[in-house]
Amino acid sequence: MITKEQEQLINERIGFLFDKELLDEIIGVGMIKSFDEDSVIMDVGESIFYIPFVISGSLKVSRESKDGEELLLYYMESGDTCAMTLQCCVTKSKSQIRVTTLDETTLLMIPMEYMEKWMEKYHSWRQYILDSYHSRMMELMDTIDAMAFMRLDERLQKYLVDQAKLKGSLEIHHTHKQIAEDLHSSRVVISRLLKQMEVKGLIKLRRNKIILSTI
DNA sequence: ACATTAAGTGATT
DNA sequence: AATCACTTAATGT
Incomplete structure (x- = not known):
């Protein structure tokens, strides 16, 4: 359950992204989870049940090849969500990525069943999801460019x-x-x-x- | 004092 | 730019 202080923190960090009504729903169904530095919060092959939002701290999203080699894809900061996770929710597939915390990090977890429901119901949600797809895509372009040309x-x-x-x-x-x-x-x-x-x-x-x- | 781990370096491919 | 083999330096027990 979400306490008053946590609610305040959510409002502060990601409140500006959504309508009041949606924010209330988020607070009703979400859970706050905190992680230490350097913990793997999601790994390749795991199934996903929650959509994570970064409230504070930062994370890196990386991919792993068969021989255990890692490759950094992009970072997530406060207000971000993970596009790969969203994709996994829609297609109900397993995680293709690993997410590791870089700091002490607090996440807001939303059960994935709300994802589609809110897509129809709230403009701000739809907008946010589309925006985050877009910005993740841009970051990926950046890393590809860097690998190919730099x-x-x-x-x-x-x-x-x-x-x-x-x-x-x-x-x-x-x-x-x-x-x-x-x-x-x-x-x-x-x-x-x-x-x-x-x-x-x-x-x-x-x-x-x-x-x-x-x- | 000793073991472990991080960082520095020359030589080779 | 990568790998090997080795050295040196910093840190933990």
């Missing part, structure tokens, strides 16, 4: 800037290994590129930490 060093820079923006901090607490996995590269290569960037004065390197000079 060199790894440019991708790495973009990655660092994205992370910094996402966390609102110039310090990034990732190991070179984690970054390599996200960018589908190897640790040694990332270490070397980061070293180059440090020499250029773009970043400073510490153990488990990278400090950007600017965004």
Whole structure:
């Protein structure tokens, strides 16, 4: 059940997206769930019963190949929902993706049966769903572009800037290994590129930490 | 003090 | 740009 404080938080973070009436319904049927940093909240092959909304925190959505290799697709922040999940709800298929938290993250879960019902009933819902499809699509285009046309060093820079923006901090607490996995590269290569960037004065390197000079 | 894990580096493909 | 093999540095027990 949703408490008064949680209701307030929902209103604050995603309230502007929907009509009052729909918001009341959301509060009636939704559940709030919180997760620690680095927990996998949904994995490849799992069935999906809830539509998640990000209330606070951030997550990454990635894909996994047969041999366990990971590839980062896009990020989700406050007010976002997962287009892949929506798709799975409609087609009643299993998750094709993995969703991992990057921070302590709070989600609002809506049982999936409301998805279609609200599509007919509320303009704001339909609009929101279409918008989020659109923005996910755009983000995917971005990552495809990056993979196809950008060199790894440019991708790495973009990655660092994205992370910094996402966390609102110039310090990034990732190991070179984690970054390599996200960018589908190897640790040694990332270490070397980061070293180059440090020499250029773009970043400073510490153990488990990278400090950007600017965004 | 010792083990473990992260990061740095030269050589090779 | 990736991989190997090895070193060095930082951190936990």
